[in-house]
Amino acid sequence: MEVFSTQQCDNCLDSICIDCSYNSKKCLRCQQEYYITNDSKCVEIPNCLLKRSNRCLKCSNGYLLSENHCQNTSSCLIQTLNGTCQICGIDKLYIIDNGSCKIPDTNSIIVNQNNIIACKSAYITNSNICQKCSDLYKSSEVCENGRPTKCEIEFEMNKSGQCEHNNCSDPNDENGRCTSFINKCTFITNSKCLECYNNLILNNAECHTNDDSQCTNQSLVSCLRCNDSYCFNSSSNRCERCDSNCLTCVINPTYCLSCPLGFYISNNICKTNSELVGICTQFISSGGCAKCAEGYYRNGLDCYKCDLSCSLCNTNSTCLTCNSTNYKTWSGDCKPQNSLIGCDVNVTQYGCTRCKEGYFQVNINECKNCNTTCLTCSSQRSCESCLSSKVLFSSGICVTLSQITKCKEIKNSKCNKCSFWYAPSLDGTYCEKKIVLWVVLVIVLFIIFVLSILVIALIFSMKRILKMIHTKELKRTTTIFEMEKSNVKFISLANNICVSSKELNFNSEVEEIPVNTETKIVFCVGNMSKGVLKIQFTTTTQIDKFTIRVTPEVIMLKKKFACEFSIYSKPKCTCQINNTICIVSKNLKTNVENINEIVMKGITSHSxxxxxxxxxxxxxxxxxxxxxxxxxxxxxxxxxxxxxxxxxxxxxxxxxxxxxxxxxxxxxxxxxxxxxxxxxxxxxxxxxxxxxxxxxALFGSLQDLMKHKNREKIEMKLRIKLMLDTLNGIIYLHTNGILHRDIKPDNILVISIDFDNNVNAKLTDFGSARNVNLLMTNMTFTKGIGTPVYMAPEMLKRENYKKPADIYSLAITMFECFSWSYAYSKDKFKFPWSTAEFVIKGSRLPKPDDMNQNINDIICGCWKNEPSKRSSLENVKYELETIFNHI
Known part of the structure; x- marks a missing residue:
């Protein structure tokens, strides 16, 4: 805010000040959160929650508004706008008194926000202060509920509840009072004697001399035991004689404990047997009854009459049998027979044995009404049969027609008729879904009828569509043209058929027909008749050296129209084709079928x-x-x-x-x-x-040669030559990536035994051979491949094998060729698996005596157990050639 001085507006000295005096030193009005002090300065109002017009209206919790300041007060927690306290801090035992928090009376022990609830002992609450009892009630020590409850020492409470001075200096009462003297009394309480001197007895709070000669055991208070035939009477405090009929008694003279001979005790009264005459059938000589008459029961030695409803009983409340007009219940009571309702037979003293319909038997011999829904029942909740209009469930409940879903009629307590598509269950308690066969049959027949119509319509539609597709396909793939507009020179055949040539020559465009490949020639057929002809081709004989395919297979030709047929021939072998093919034409109007034959010729290439x-x-x-x-x-x-x-x-x-x-x-x-x-x-x-x-092979296999020629006739040099030729064959195979897999003497054919020939032996039988590239991908033993005697260990163990497997087979073959005998004789290896077990263990055949050591070393290098350690074919060839050249 600015002020006007020296003809200009200057800022107030205090930036918080809104209005200030002429010289800008005194602030007249501060900002909202500040108030003006006595020296006209703006000071912030701390701990204030609500500020208006530079005044604090409400302080923060824990602060009290005083002269526009919020003063800290730990006693008040919440204040009103006018500064009065609403809630005080009870953790420090403050209470509200006229809007301010005050510390309660020091003698208080329990307080709340507004009042003192309890004070210390000897104090009582009075207008929110704890006042001492003696100040309110003279000479009192403790007071409660507006009256003293305990007096000070040397004071006692009188009958009006006031404490008065006690002048007794030597109290003789146990309560500390002085009371009147009681002669020969040793213990007085409330002015009454409770105990006398020895040999004295207490009677009516007075002490008397014991002059009771019948007392045998005397206490300070009374007689504890009297002589026989006497009992202690507490009212007279003396031993009195028992009744003349009692032998001993207690409490009073007529309360007998035992009786003299000829009497018996009954209800502590001694009676004679004369009183049992007529009600006892067997007396005890010493007094009393051993067996009571009928209609009476025995209790002790006396007989008592049974209840009127009993015929026989053993106690006053328990009947053994009832009289003729009553029956005995399950609990043992006798009830009138006419009170038993629902019995279907006469009621006897034993009750009812059969109940009427609509009643069920309870308590063995009584009847009770069935449930109103039952016709007959076994209990109140379990029906055995129902009224004809209700159905009995397995749980024993009878239900009405409306309670059974889909049920339309009840008969004989069973649901007899249900809604459509439902039928009563076997027990007739509910309706279950049941297929109505005639409805199903009608539905099925209707569905079949509809489906048949749809299928027929679909078939006709498909035929029409297929015919249209076939027609379009024929137009696309088949050439049908008018003969008059064509430059093809037709040759007439019989039966109004004309063709583009008299023979089908497959060599017309190629010199030789390729084998196992189709060769195509084009052949035109025309219709010279007046009607539509159906044209197709067929052969007259079974041909197995080649196949013939004609497209289109069948065609309809109108008058003066021709079709271009593609005829494919596929020779199955190198041969010469010289056969005939038939053109079958059928007139669709007259159904007359005619056949014309055309010669087929062709020469295949060599294969x-x-x-x-x-x-x-x-x-x-x-x-x-x-x-x-x-x-x-x-x-x-x-x-x-x-x-x-x-x-x-x-x-x-x-x-x-x-x-x-x-x-x-x-x-x-x-x-x-x-x-x-x-x-x-x-x-x-x-x-x-x-x-x-x-x-x-003139000499057959090496196996045949070993079988028919003695070892002397086939010299060692020729045998080495045969193995060298075999080696060359295997090297050729391996070079071209082929693994033979069945090298043995049987698969080595001997062409010649003359050294003048370049080749004496050749490999054969490649049914087991495979490309070695296939063997590089986890090739394992294949069933039926190879001969076990010549198989490598890895093949016998069904492991991966490669080219070294052939080298192992060659080693066994060389062993047999050079020794001119079987490697594994049947004498030592009787079973086929014996050889396999021998080889898999790593065992090998020993060197024959007549075998050259160098040759044996070559064989041993080829049949090593580890494939990678076997000799290469080139090394074997070199070593054999070295031996061959030195022989």
Missing amino acids: TRIDYDELLEESKLGEGSFGVVYKGKYRGNDVAIKKMKQKEDGKTDSGDKSDDEFEKEVAMLDKFRCDYIIHFYGAVFIPNKMCMVTEF
Whole structure:
């Protein structure tokens, strides 16, 4: 705020000041949170919650408003706007007194916000102060509820409840009072004698001389025991004689404990047997009854009459049998027979044995009404049968028609009829869903009828759609044209058919037809008749050397129209095609069918797929599980024909798997071009005629040569030459990535035993061979592959194997070839598994006596147990050639 001085507005000296005086030294009005002090300065109001016009209206909790200041006060917790306290701090025992907190009276022990609740002993509350009892009630020590309860020493409380001075200097009363003297009394309380001197007795609070001669045991107060026939009477405080009929008594003379001879005690009264006459049937000689008469019961030695309802009883309240007009209940009471309702037979003293319908038996011999819903029942809550309009549940409850869902009619306490699609259960207590067969039959027949219509409509629609699709497809893939508008020169055949040529020559565009591949030629057929013709092709004989496929298979030709047919031929072997194919035409109007024959010609290219007509079998060489081997001729060459055993369907005995193996072996042999591999001419793939044609080995296999020739006739040098040729064959296979897997003397064919020939032995039988690339990926022993005697240990153990497996087989083969005997004789190895166990253990055959040590070392290097440590084929070849050259 600014003030006007020296003709200009200057700021107040205090920035908190809003208005100030002319010289700007005195503040007239401060900001909202500040107040003006006596020296006109602005000071902040601390601990204030509500401020208005530079004044504090409400202080923070714990502070009290005083002269516009909030003063700290720990006694008050919450204050009003006018500064009075509402809640005081009771943790320091403050109480509110006229709006301010004050410390309560020092003699108080329990206080609340407004009052003193309890004071110390000898003090009493009076207008929020603890006042001493003696100040309110003279000579009192303790007071309660507006009156003294205990007087000071030498004061006693009188009958009016006031404390008065006690002048007794030698009190003789136990209460500390002086009372009148009682002669010969040793203990006085409340002016009454409670105990006398010895040999004196207390009687009516007075002491008397003991002159009772019948007392045998006297205490300071009374007689404890009297002589026999006497008892102590407390009212007279003397021993009195018992009644003349009592032998001993107690309490009073007529209360007998025992009786003299001829009397018996009954209810502490002595009676004679004469009183039992008529009610006792057997008396006791000393007095009393041993057996009471009927209608009476015995209690002690006396007989008492039974209840009127009893015939016999054993106590006053327990009947053994009831009289003729009562029956005995289960609890033993006798009740009037006419009070038993619902009995279906006459009620006897034993109650009811059968209840009427609508009643059930309770307490063995009584009847009780059934539930109002029951016809008959076994208990109040369990019905055995219901009224005809109700149904009985297994739980014994009878329910009405409205309580059973879907029930329409109740009969014989069972639901007899239910709503549609429901039927009563077997027990008739509920309605269960039940299929209505005639409704289901109608629904099923209706569904079948609808489905039949839909299926028929669908079939007709599909036929129409398929026909349209077929027509569109024919238009797209088939060329149908008018013959008059075409430049094709047609040749007329019989039956109004014309064609583009008289024969089908598959060599018209190629010199040789490829084998096992389709060759296509185009052939046109025209309709020269007046109606529509159905045209299709067929063959007259069964052809097994090639297949024929014609598209389109069937076509409808209108008059003067022609169709372009694509005819595909696929030769199955190297052969010459010279057959006929038939054109079948049918007039759709007259249904007359005609056939025209067309000659097919063609020459295939040369391949390993042999025409079986070119094979000539001469003699049978041998037979095995795979088939039969014949010696024969193929185009002038001596060949071995290995015919596979086949079934009637044209497949081999082992099925599709063996057919695949056959094709794999043929494909592999077809790729081999090596002098040390048996020459492969080809194979026949036509069903029922499947066979392989290979080079003929004049001397058979090495196994055959060992069997038919003595070791003396086959010198060692020739044997080494045979193994070198075998090695060259294996090296060729391994170089080309092929693993033989079945190297043995049986699979080494001996071509010649003359050293002048370059090749004397060749490898054969590649049915087990596989590409070595496949063996690089976890190839393990395959069932039926190889011969166990020649198998490597890793193959026998079904572990991964590679090229070293063939080297192991070669070692066994060399052992047999050089020793000219079987490696494992049947004398030592009687069972096939004996050999496998021998090899897997790491054992090997010992060197024969007549075997060269160098050769034995070569063999040992090839059959080592660890595949990686076996000799390489190149090293074996080098060592054998060295030995061969030195012989």
